[in-house]
Amino acid sequence: MTSSASLSEQVLVMMRRSIFQTLRQPALIIPPILFPLILVAINVGGLDAATNLPGFPADSYLDFAIAIPFMQGALFASINAGTSLARDVETGFLRRLALTPMQRAALLVGNLGGVMTVALFSSLIYLAAGFIAGLSVKAGVAGVLIIVLLGLLIALGFAAIGAFVGLRSGSGEAVQSLFPVFFVFLFLSSVNLPRDLIEQDWFRTVATYNPVSYLVEGVRSLIIFGWDGQALALGFGFALALTAVGISLAVHALRTRLVRT
């Protein structure tokens, strides 16, 4: 005898599936952890002299740069979420799910929940590696928790955008093509230098209008300034806006893709 599974049961089984999918593809778990850390190590080694610039806000370039892995991890989260859903479209697995009493929300929440679990794991590794290398967080233990929270919210926003593209296009290649686009946004932000130290006017202007700058600065503020209300408000505000837009688009795409009478 069957009855409807509760939404929480449906979400959990889809989340478990998402985590298994990631764990069974080393290419989806090793690069998101390793590459950002390697990039930070290179930057710290090569750009440490930047801390001597008048007005540079940190004594250690590591403290300044540790926000970068969180952003790159978010980009990988978007690729993981998007390729997984695109594969469900490509293989017809989505139709199998459509034939069950599964609620649409379970697919999206389960997918994003699984991706967030991996993102949480990655965040803890970034921080652990940072602390081993001498990272200090001005905002203390509570600040570390807020860094993780903001990092996850940013990852959720990007993952939702990835989910939208995956569902809309049904193509893993289309999702992969997001990566260079996101990377351009990342490098045209204040990720490598504070905005007021960027000499080129056009670059500084682009970085000022680029929402990614405020996501980076939100994370960074807790590390090098302590509790900066404005930076946190802008960071959380843009992260929430990105998440709201991404989830709205993904829900709409899922509704279109998962048609049943």
Place this chain on the structure above:
Amino acid sequence: MTERQNGIEVQGLVREFKKGPRAVDGIELVVAPGEIYGFLGPNGAGKSTTVLMLTTLLPPTAGTALVGGHDILREGPAVRASIGAALQEAALDPLLTGRDHMRVQTTLQGLARAERRARGDELLERVGLADAADRKVGGYSGGMKRRLDLALALVHRPRILFLDEPTTGLDPASRSDMWQEVARLAREDGVTVFLTTQYLEEADFLADHIGIIDHGKIVAAGTPESLKAEIGRPTLEVVPADRDRRDAVAEVLTRFGPPVAAPPDTAAVRLDHGTEDLSAVVRALDAEDIALETFQLHAPTLDDVFLARTGRKLEEQGEERAAEAPAEAVA
């Protein structure tokens, strides 16, 4: 339970796609409870589009259907609760194991928590995948994927099963295994099976009733025996020892019935008087001093039925129509 609750009734079902022909053009059919209905036709004929509509995954442009006594348009959830479906491609996640698939399916189908593992194991055992249950599906053969697909469709004990070309691409042994399982489901478990296929022998072997679809319309329907009986007369194929005398053979044969399509170097007719004509044909060929290489009598087949209704042979249609069909129509 009334008979209607296990059957399928389709009335005037139509599906049009943008920039495409009518993939399904006003079909009518009835599938009785517990029978296997073979929906036979070439690629792009409208079989899969029909299945998508009957399984509630594609709204029809017009017409209606009752599946398990429920309207496909107004009672989608009730339809889905009463059916299982294995669609055209085995819809599996290559990164999950067979057992993972069972866990997802038993949970989403709402089986009681205590029953999930046992039901999954039972079905994996039944389709011969118990030993491969913990392997990733990406490494399964085509036959194994099809069997897992079938097992997943049975998780919630559906009364009606839709199988969309379940043996396409399978080797003969896997095909035979699938036929046995489908037949067992209908005969022993009383499951109503709606099976689409482009294989004549599959429909002939499995189906109690057959609908032949072409260009979105049902061109013939009935039991395999009744359809073949409509054709009635057998076909005679003759290959002369001297291939240059093929036309002379054809001229002789046309005295005994209308010519039918035949391979190169072969002349063929549908005999007006069946096997009674055979000795007369042999005498007539002998009188013309024609030596023979092959002299074969064929009982009517479903391909003859298709040929009689459409003017084309079914087995030649597959590849041609696959290229013509709109993507959605064969989705």
